[in-house]
Amino acid sequence: xxxxxxxxxxxxxxxxxxxxxxxxxxxxxxxxxxxxxxxxxxxxxxxxxxxxxxxxxxxxxxxxxxxxxxxxxxxxxxxxxxxxxxxxxxxxxxxxxxxxxxxxxxxxxxxxxxxxxxxxxxxxxxxxxxxxxxxxxxxxxxxxxxxxxxxxxxxxxxxxxxxxxxxxxxxxxxxxxxxxxxxxxxxxxxxxxxxxxxxxxxxxxxxxxxxxxxxxxxxxxxxxxxxxxxxxxxxxxxxxxxxxxxxxxxxxxxxxxxxxxxxxxxxxxxxxxxxxxx
Amino acid sequence: xxxxxxxxxxxxxxxxxxxxxxxxxxxxxxxxxxxxxxxxxxxxxxxxxxxxxxxxxxxxxxxxxxxxxxxxxxxxxxxxxxxxxxxxxxxxxxxxxxxxxxxxxxxxxxxxxxxxxxxxxxxxxxxxxxxxxxxxxxxxxxxxxxxxxxxxxxxxxxxxxxxxxxxxxxxxxxxxxxxxxxxxxxxxxxxxxxxxxxxxxxxxxxxxxxxxxxxxxxxxxxxxxxxxxxxxxxxxxxxxxxxxxxxxxxxxxxxxxxxxxxxxxxxxxxxxxxxxxxxxxxxxxxxxxxxxxxxxxxxxxxxxxxxxxxxxxxxxxxxxxxxxxxxxxxxxxxxxxxxxxxxxxxxxxxxxxxxxxxxxxxxxxxxxxxxxxxxxxxxxxxxxxxxxxxxxxxxxxxxxxxxxxxxxxxxxxxxxxxxxxxxxxxxxxxxxxxxxxxxxxxxxxxxxxxxxxxxxxxxxxxx
Numbered sequence: 001x002x003x004x005x006x007x008x009x010x011x012x013x014x015x016x017x018x019x020x021x022x023x024x025x026x027x028x029x030x031x032x033x034x035x036x037x038x039x040x041x042x043x044x045x046x047x048x049x050x051x052x053x054x055x056x057x058x059x060x061x062x063x064x065x066x067x068x069x070x071x072x073x074x075x076x077x078x079x080x081x082x083x084x085x086x087x088x089x090x091x092x093x094x095x096x097x098x099x100x101x102x103x104x105x106x107x108x109x110x111x112x113x114x115x116x117x118x119x120x121x122x123x124x125x126x127x128x129x130x131x132x133x134x135x136x137x138x139x140x141x142x143x144x145x146x147x148x149x150x151x152x153x154x155x156x157x158x159x160x161x162x163x164x165x166x167x168x169x170x171x172x173x174x175x176x177x178x179x180x181x182x183x184x185x186x187x188x189x190x191x192x193x194x195x196x197x198x199x200x201x202x203x204x205x206x207x208x209x210x211x212x213x214x215x216x217x218x219x220x221x222x223x224x225x226x227x228x229x230x231x232x233x234x235x236x237x238x239x240x241x242x243x244x245x246x247x248x249x250x251x252x253x254x255x256x257x258x259x260x261x262x263x264x265x266x267x268x269x270x271x272x273x274x275x276x277x278x
Numbered sequence: 279x280x281x282x283x284x285x286x287x288x289x290x291x292x293x294x295x296x297x298x299x300x301x302x303x304x305x306x307x308x309x310x311x312x313x314x315x316x317x318x319x320x321x322x323x324x325x326x327x328x329x330x331x332x333x334x335x336x337x338x339x340x341x342x343x344x345x346x347x348x349x350x351x352x353x354x355x356x357x358x359x360x361x362x363x364x365x366x367x368x369x370x371x372x373x374x375x376x377x378x379x380x381x382x383x384x385x386x387x388x389x390x391x392x393x394x395x396x397x398x399x400x401x402x403x404x405x406x407x408x409x410x411x412x413x414x415x416x417x418x419x420x421x422x423x424x425x426x427x428x429x430x431x432x433x434x435x436x437x438x439x440x441x442x443x444x445x446x447x448x449x450x451x452x453x454x455x456x457x458x459x460x461x462x463x464x465x466x467x468x469x470x471x472x473x474x475x476x477x478x479x480x481x482x483x484x485x486x487x488x489x490x491x492x493x494x495x496x497x498x499x500x501x502x503x504x505x506x507x508x509x510x511x512x513x514x515x516x517x518x519x520x521x522x523x524x525x526x527x528x529x530x531x532x533x534x535x536x537x538x539x540x541x542x543x544x545x546x547x548x549x550x551x552x553x554x555x556x557x558x559x560x561x562x563x564x565x566x567x568x569x570x571x572x573x574x575x576x577x578x579x580x581x582x583x584x585x586x587x588x589x590x591x592x593x594x595x596x597x598x599x600x601x602x603x604x605x606x607x608x609x610x611x612x613x614x615x616x617x618x619x620x621x622x623x624x625x626x627x628x629x630x631x632x633x634x635x636x637x638x639x640x641x642x643x644x645x646x647x648x649x650x651x652x653x654x655x656x657x658x659x660x661x662x663x664x665x666x667x668x669x670x671x672x673x674x675x676x677x678x679x680x681x682x683x684x685x686x687x688x689x690x691x692x693x694x695x696x697x698x699x700x701x702x703x704x705x706x707x708x709x710x711x712x713x714x715x716x717x718x719x720x721x722x723x724x725x726x727x728x729x730x731x732x733x734x735x736x737x738x739x740x741x
Contacts, residue, residue: 044591046572129388138394216381217388220346232378239587 036060036247043242056243063247067230068223076226079144080208086148087155087204088197094151095159096185100171110160117153121213129217143218144211148204155200162196163189198266206256227252336425338635340628344371345636346396350382351452351618355649356640363639370632390414390623397625397633400618401448403439404690409621410442411695416622419445421634432641436658439690440619449641450658452649453617455582455688456509457680458603462596464489464500464576475577475600477607479518479542482577486549489576498554503577505543505712507559507569510579512708513691513701515539517612518604523704524692527733531704532726537718538605540711552713571595582656582681585673599676601683613688617658656681696736700729 031050035043036059038052097103098110132143166189174184190197215226231252234245349356353376360372375396377385383402389395390409401409409415427446429437436450462472468488476482486502493499501507505515513523513531519542521535547555562569569575571592579602588595604610620637624630639645646662649655651669663685667678694700707721716724 040590041592044567044571046567046569046574048567126388126391130392133392133394138392212381213384216377216385220375222375232381235378235380239583239590 032246032250035242036063036250038243040241040243059243059247060251063234063244064251066244066248067233069227069230071223072225072227072230075224076209076228079141079211079226080205082141082145083148083208084201084204086145087152087200090149090151091155091159091200092190092193092197093185094156096163096189098156099160099163100166100168100189101181113153113156117157125213125217132218138218139220139224140218141224144208144214155203158200159193159196162193166192195266195269198263202259202263202266205259209256338631340369340631342369342371343628343632344373345398345629345633346373346375347633347636348375348377348382348386348396348399349618350377350379350400352649352653352655355652358652359640359645359648360636363636367635370636372636393623395623397629398620398622398637400451401621403436403448403450403453403615403617403619404693406440406448406619406621407442407693408695408698410447414623415447416624416630417442417445417447418449418622418634419447421631422446422449422638425634425638427638431659431661433658433660433663433685435615435689436617436619439693448619448621449637451618451620451641452655452657453615454656455615455681455684456514456579456602456613457582457584457677457684458577458600459508459570459580459584460577460598460600461570461573461575462598464573465598472596472598475598476603477600479515479539479546479603479605481607482603483542483546483549485577486546490550492550496554498550498558500573501550501555501558501569501575503546503575504555504559505546505579506555507562507575508578508580509584511614511701512540512704514579514602514612514614515543516704517614517689518602518610520605520610523700524694527694527696529700529726529729532719532722535605536722540708540718540722544711544714547712567591582684583654585677586654599680601680601687611683611687613684615688615690617656656685694729694733697729697732700732703728 034050034052037055037057038049038059039054039056042049042052098106098113128143129138132138135142137143137146170188171184174188179188210228211226212228215224215229219225231245231248234241234248347356347360353374357374357376360374364370364372382400386395386399386401390412391414395414401415406415410417427449432450433453436453437446440446440448440450458475460475465472465485470485470488476485482503489500489502491499505512516523516531516536516539519535519539521531521533521539523529523531558569558574562574568578568587568591570578570580571588573592573595585597585599588597601611602613604612620640622630622633622637641659643659643662646657646659647665647669650657650662650666654666654670654673657663666681667673667675691701703725704722707716707725710716710721711718
């Protein structure tokens with residue numbers, strides 16, 4: 001067997017395995033699509049049907065008409081955009097202070113900050129709720145928006161790690177040339193941090209897009225609801241409209257998929273450069 | 279670059295403006311009944327009759343008042359009833375918030391803790407005593423007496439769940455129960471009489487042997503019965519053997535009746551084996567379908583609302599229904615109730631009075647019949663519930679007979695304020711027995727000891 005022939009056979013074997021693996025991981029999505037196109041009777045037919053007899057594209061229309069889709073979409077986008085801005089603003093400033101400035105107690109404060117990551121959200125849920133109640137913020141977007149401007153430990157940690165990979169010589173040269181700290185931060189260091197910033201932006205986008213508990217707890221006005229909340233319209237106490245739920249879920253998943261694949265390069269770069277793995 | 283920036287800003291401005299502004303059409307659309315004018319006038323008459331019925335000798339003194347109402351069951355019906363009530367009472371504004379049943383407690387618990395819970399809300403029947411002991415809800419006994427509330431009109435078991443230290447803290451609203459469903463075609467196929475469902479668990483075992491079929495590889499094609507499939511929990515089976523869960527605060531479920539119940543379910547499962555059940559059950563739960571509806575399970579315990587699900591997913595299914603089997607077919611008839619009561623918080627006297635009046639309307643004959651007709655829900659108002667077969671003859675005589683027989687026996691799971699999570703211990707013990715990992719004595723005595731320990735811990739912490 002020639003070397004070239006062996007190489008081709010090897011490649012075919014590798015690609016076959018990869019394709020099988022990809023199909024395996026894609027199966028839940030394909031099943032979602034299949035269910036989204038079925039009528040209710042076919043959803044529970046046995047043996048299960050992968051390809052529907054009649055493709056009911058009208059399920060997508062019915063699903064999006066079952067709740068005020070455009071309003072919830074607009075509400076969600078509002079929260080996502082403000083949250084992304086807030087997360088970038090706070091994480092970059094605080095991360096810079098921890099990563100590139102020397103000040104007394106810096107490392108102790110950083111340890112305390114990291115320590116907050118150990119607190120499960122469920123533990124702080126009721127005290128936080130009472131705090132926002134005392135501020136008069138219940139049934140407003142403020143509890144969903146303001147905390148992102150106060151920084152998240154994970155994002156700050158990520159930015160700090162990234163800032164530390166940039167040589168200090170750059171800052172020192174800029175200082176010698178008379179540059180202020182704010183200018184060094186904004187014009188020299190921050191433009192070099194695009195991968196980390198994009199990682200935070202994508203993470204925040206996906207977190208806010210998929211957030212269910214926040215709107216559930218703090219919003220009491222249906223006009224203010226978000227898109228994930230709309231999905232619950234299909235799940236009743238004893239019954240679920242599986243076909244409509246899958247149709248709506250597919251539509252709602254699309255923006256995150258598009259965002260992830262568009263920014264995949266930066267996302268992976270940000271993760272690898274800062275040494276943070278999922 | 280400037281053009282791109284401008285375009286981006288315009289898009290953002292549009293998003294924010296849509297997010298910030300509400301449209302009246304959308305809000306109105308949610309609550310618009312869409313009924314004809316003719317329909318509305320007869321409904322108004324009925325509403326007036328209902329009001330007279332519940333408010334004899336009582337006159338509300340409040341003026342303009344706005345109240346909040348949260349619901350998780352029969353939400354569309356509640357929206358419609360609130361609309362009708364507001365038409366009759368223009369001084370009362372009711373803001374209804376429908377929350378998914380599955381997230382309701384997550385929303386309610388912080389709100390109760392922070393005292394931002396609504397004036398009136400649906401609370402799980404059985405939960406009221408706990409909320410009353412924590413002083414999160416209002417004692418409505420006196421307010422109901424003033425309004426001439428007739429307790430005999432409501433399902434006794436549901437009413438008892440609304441009481442704490444003898445006083446009412448909630449009004450029974452809607453309930454549910456479990457029935458025994460079977461596949462008539464499968465019965466006929468194996469030579470069983472489709473009109474004679476099993477009355478004892480021994481018969482269920484015998485029928486399971488006939489109804490369970492395997493393919494050539496030994497995998498289950500159709501399963502007769504399994505107590506873990508459908509909407510069935512160990513205590514439901516235990517009750518049908520005469521076991522009780524508690525005597526006061528003391529657990530008493532570690533008894534011979536429980537052992538007999540668990541051993542019989544194990545015996546039924548051994549017809550096809552635990553591994554076959556597990557494979558079968560995993561596929562069903564992963565693919566989110568009911569094996570009974572798909573014809574792969576011949577007998578199942580399910581909710582009384584199950585016929586609606588069958589009608590949606592497999593209207594051709596030839597099903598029958600009966601009361602739950604018992605140990606001997608004569609004694610210990612039982613089933614398990616759940617459901618919702620109406621509870622109240624105090625945000626001022628006027629709001630509380632308005633909320634209680636609205637609550638009484640929701641429990642009136644008119645409102646309860648509307649819920650029964652619209653959602654075919656097992657309502658707590660007995661006069662309304664008695665009309666079930668009139669509103670839903672499509673379920674058949676067999677269904678309504680089974681409901682009528684089950685209703686008096688169906689009961690709520692015991693309230694245990696010191697350790698409300700005890701049912702998880704029973705379920706775990708039951709699983710050990712079903713998997714064959716522990717004997718009944720080992721599993722249930724461990725569970726009982728754990729409940730005793732948790733109860734002691736609670737009392738030590740609260741001393």
